[in-house]
Amino acid sequence: MGIDSVIGGLIIGLVIGLLGKLVAPGKQAIPIWLTIVVGVVSAFLGTLVARAFGVEETPRIDWLELLFQVVISAVGVSLAAGFYGKTSRR
Known part of the structure; x- marks a missing residue:
């Protein structure tokens, strides 16, 4: 795994996040780093779920x-x- 794939994964994670x-309803007051983490995890899980439903990989989007x-x-x-949001900040 090269630096280009790590940077690509972070960019894709940011976009998906x-x-x-x-798409998520309401206001989400979470930092950008948490959005990226959720996006990266969602990208992997979304791919796994799509493959489980029989979505084949195509050369395009x-x-x-x-x-x-x-x-x-979301x-x-x-x-x-x-x-x-449940963490106390007093």
Whole structure:
């Protein structure tokens, strides 16, 4: 795994995380690093779920796979916002 694949994964994680944050209902007051983490995890989980449903890899953009990733990211962002917001800051 080279530096280009790590940077690519972070960029994809950021995009998926931001799309999930955009789709999730309500306001999510979570930091950008948590959005990236949720996005990266969602990208991997979305790909696994899409493959389990029989979505094949294509040479172009897999819109159905991207849909799975964004939906999982929206759920992840909502959960992360709920857990992150419960920490006390007194």
